Amino acid sequence: MLHFIDVILPIPVENLFTYEITEAEAGFIKPGMRVAVPFGKSKVYTAIVKRLHQNPPQIYEAKQIHQILDEYPIVTDTQLKLWDWMANYYLCTVGDVMRAALPNAFILESETLISKNNNKVIQDSDLKDDEFLIYEALHHQSSLRIQDIVDIVDKKQVFPIIKRLLEKEAIVVEEEVFEKYKPKLVKYVKLQAQHTTQDGLQALLEELSRAPKQRDVVMSLFQLSAKTKKAIKVSELTEASGASSSIIKSLIDKAILEEYFIQTDRVEFNGKDSEDSKALNPEQEEALFQIKKTFETHQVTLLHGVTSSGKTEVYVKLIEDALKSEKQVLYLLPEIALTTQLVNRLQSYFGEQVTVFHSKYSAHERVEVWNNVLTNSPKAKVILGARSSIFLPFRSLGLIIVDEEHEQSFKQFDPAPRYHARDTAIVLAHLHGTKTLLGSATPSLESYFNVKQGKYGLVEITKRYNNVLMPDIELVDIKDKQKRKLMKGHFSDRLIEAMTETLEEGHQIILFQNRRGFSPIVECNTCGHSPQCPNCDVSLTFHSYRNQLRCHYCGHHTAMLLKCQACGDPGLDTKGFGTEQIEEEVKHLFPNYKVGRMDLDTTRGKYGYEKIITAFEQQEMDILVGTQMLTKGLDFRNVALVGIMNADNLLNFPDFRAHERSYQLLSQVSGRAGRTEKQGKVLIQTYNPYHNILQQVSTNNYEAMYKEQMDERYNFKYPPVYRLIRVTLKHKDFNRVNNASIWLGTALRQVFGDYVLGPVDPPVSRIRNQFHKNIMIKIPQKQSLGGTKKAIVKINNSFMNVKDFRSVRLIMNVDAY
Structure with missing residues (x-):
């Protein structure tokens, strides 16, 4: 009887592919294992086995697999179900x-390997000369890689030579699969x-009496061994x-010492033994009780x-309750910056049970965390990531x-799958039959709307820990300050006065400006020209520390111009300001204090x-200037003053979520x-x-913001009342992307009527020499x-069948952020 497997390939193809396996392989292979398979x-490719069966494919002849790469499944059944849900929900493969x-x-x-054909003389x-060089090298080596051949013949284009050798049947070409993960060995x-x-x-x-240094080494080894009774690195x-x-x-x-290697984890816990968690205050106790109660009726x-x-x-x-039940806990954070502080806090309670996972980890570290969780x-009982x-x-x-x-960094923008980690986490919890807790001081409208609809439970804590008062928020009118000439650079007299007072009391300050660089626009004073990016429709930002x-x-960059490219006048001025400029101004205003960015x-x-x-944290800096990285739940005990340099560039952003985001960011x-x-x-x-938003932030009135924003969302049919799918079309030819977007917009309107908006140009309509058009459904x-x-x-399939549009890239973004 023939045996087959359906596999998932790591490429964007719609269908699973079927491969033939032997009876012995069928007895060993399980869903979730990796196999190396020929394709094209x-x-x-490395593929993941989805299922085993005995039905040969009807349309093509099944090829044999190359090799089995695992002894046990590295992907669980629950993960395969989650992958299917994500592909279906987020319109990807x-x-x-x-x-991902x-x-x-x-x-x-x-990697392609070239070896000598022993069946042909x-x-x-x-x-020819270059063919002879390769053939001669194969007498001395069993096989050569492409890079080896490039080095031998000293030419970049070696494929024509390989092609000629293949035609003469002098060589054979094969593919060899290389394992990328190498365990860390310590000597x-x-x-x-x-x-x-x-x-x-x-x-x-x-x-060794005549070799005192070598004798000292032996003595040191002897002493270390006696002291620690452990292996000595x-x-x-x-x-x-x-x-x-x-x-x-x-x-x-000299065979006096013997070296040996032990495999160790790259991700290690080097802290103290764990301590007991803190006692909760009455508000926290009540919140904990209410959460457990709502979990009885809500997922x-x-x-x-x-x-x-x-x-x-x-x-x-x-987390303590979950660990007592021998369960794992996933603690999701929006930013890597937050993990730094939280790791220390959680490790002080749970010791080496805490594992961290994020994109700054190396490939090897990720594999180790994966294996520990598996x-x-x-x-890997508490995964923080x-x-x-x-x-x-x-x-x-x-x-x-x-x-x-509420953080928008939970949404993946590129590449596919363009998933939202919060929503996917809720589905993951459902697949595992467990609960999800969402936490925020400024919940997203979507989550709060689900609370109002009765889908989610709600628990509130209205007081700060130790009954500390909420911060006193003051709005400073910089238009009035400029008229009265009370501004020093981008600092009002009121902000300078408050900063001076705070620093004299020995407290720290955070200054927030949501734009990096020195200045977003450089402009000529004579003709008004400002340097633009050659690949995108945006002006270039000036970074002073690199000039x-x-x-x-x-990422395009060029040296700062000495004179205007249009009129040749040397009078170039900067407009607007970023974190770099604020940092520089603070150093001038407060030269005796340390400033960080x-x-x-x-x-x-x-x-x-x-x-x-x-x-x-250790108060090596007095003033920290930063972008929205600073807003994400960081806990600095000695900060007494926060200065927001300019709230208007948050509010005046062309996006229906701009006011909601401004409230969240400022709060x-x-x-x-x-x-x-x-x-x-x-x-x-x-x-x-x-x-209105600034007034709501200053009085900490979330309910008023929610009500006002929801009225607008109902009126204009935006999420969470309606769902959104944004289709982006990209191509380097403007006319082609324009025609394609008109065709697609018309086709979508025939099905969905007035619920289709566009096609329109996004705020930045050309990025990396690709023109963009957006359609909203x-x-x-x-x-x-x-x-x-x-x-x-x-409709997408019909679009792809139009010859002129095949080269236009279509991107589907479900629940677009």
């Missing part, structure tokens, strides 16, 4: 989800067995003896607690906590966030102030202090989401 003319879900090191790469005279040393006895050691020390021995690695190597060569509960109300301590008690290791951690292979998930659930003009969309430019390294946050950054005894102060500089509550998506897929 000569490619080899399961291959897209697989590529698996650590890169699991997706093996194939070739005369040297039949070969240890010990004395050879014959030297471990007392007599042996005595004889050895006498033998080479690095520990070099440090203890003060000897160089070459001395240790010579002792190994999802929203914890709406004001900033600094101690939500994390409530989470800790829930085997339900004691090291950014959005990608929802893909981990949980065995027994007992709780999912989504902290700062560069940079594009924040495609936290934005994308200063946090690029793996430990970039950690260094800045730790320095600020969150305000919440960093006064988290201990003293009431904090927040100064918001604005040209329009009477704006609104889906009313009663309309079937599944039926809508089927209709869209059908």
Whole structure:
């Protein structure tokens, strides 16, 4: 009887592919294992087995698999179900989800190998010079890679030579699969067995009397072994003896020392033993009781607690309960920056049971976390991570906590799957039969709307921990200040006065400006020209620390201009301001205090966030200037003042969520102030202090903001009342993308009528030399989401059948953010 498997390939193809396997393989292979399979003319892919069966494919002949790559499944059945749901809901392929879900090191790469054809005798005279060089090299080596051939013939284009050798049947080409993951091996040393006895050691020390450095190394090793009774690392021995690695190597060569390797985890816990969690105050106790009560009737509960109300301590008690039941916990965060502070807090309670997972981890570290979660290791009971951690292979998930659930960074923009981690986490919890807790001081309208509809439970904490007062928020009218000449650069006299007072009291300050760089626009004073990015429809941003003009969309950069490119006048001026300019102005205004900056430019390294946050926590800096990274739930105990440099550029953004986001961002950054005894102060500089959102932020009135925004969403048919699917078309030819968008818009209107908006140009209509067009499809509550998506897929297929439109890239973004 023939046996077959259906596999998921890590490429965007609609269908699963079927391969033939032997009876012995059928007895060994299980769904969730990796297999190397041939695909297309000569490619080899790593595929995940979806199911085993005995039905041969009707349309094509099934190929044999190359090899089985695992001894046990590395992907669970629950994960496969989640992948199917994501592909169906977010209108992408399961291959897209697989590529996003698996650590890169699991997706093996194939490399072309050239070897000599032993079945054919070739005369040297039949070969050209460069062909002869390759053929000669194959006499000495069993196989060559493409890169080896490039080096031998000293040419970049080697494929014509390989083609000629293939035609002469001098060589054969094959694909070899390479495993990317390498375990971390740590080098240890010990004395050879014959030297471990007392007599042996005595004889050895006498033998080394003329080599004092080598004798010192042996003595140090002996002392370390006696002291720790553990295996001794080479690095520990070099440090203890003060000897160089070459001395240790010579002792190994003399067979005095023996080296050996032990496989260790790259991700290790180096802290103290865990301590008991803090006792909760009455408000937190009540919240914990209410959460457990709502979990009896609801799958999802929203914890709406004001900033600094101690939500994390409530989470800790829930995690403790889950761990007592031998369950795993997923703690989702919007930003890597937050993990730094939380890791320390959670590790102080749960020790080495806490594991961290995010995109700054290396491929090898990700594989190790994956394996620990898969085997339900004691090291991976509490997983703290950014959005990608929802893909981990949980065995027994007992709780999912989504902290700062309103954050837009939970939504993946590129590449597919364009999923929302909060919504996917709720589905993941449902598949595991467990509960989800959403936490925020400023919940998203979607979550609060679901509470009002009765879908989610709601628990509120209205007081800050230790009854600390909410910060005093003051709006500063900078239009009035400019008229009265009370501004110094971008600082009003009121902000400078408050900063001086705070610094004199020994407290710290946070200054928020949601734009990195020095200045977003450089303009000529004579003709008004400003340098534009050659690849995108945006002006270049000036970065003073590198003296560069940079594009924040495609990364294009050039040296700062000395004169205007249009008229040649040297009078160039900067308009607008970013974090760099604020940092520079603060240094001039307060030269005796230390100033730091936290934005994308200063946090690029793996430990970039950690260094800045730790320095600020330990009060090595007095003033921290930053972008919205600062707003995400960070806990700085000594911050007494928060200054928002300009609230207007948040409010005046062309997006229906702009006012909701402004409220969330301003409230969150305000919440960093006064988290201990003293009431904090927040100064918001604005040209329009009477704006409704600013008034609501200053009185901390979430309900008023929710009501006003929901009225607008009902009137204009936007989420959460209606659902949204945004279709983006991209192509380097403007006319082609224009015609394609008109055709697609017309086809969609025939099915959905007035619920289709566009095509329109987005605010930035050209990025990386690709022109963009957007079409928005609104889906009313009663309309079937599944039926809508089927209709869209059908129209999409017709679109792809139009010859002129095949090269236009279509991007579907469900629940667009």
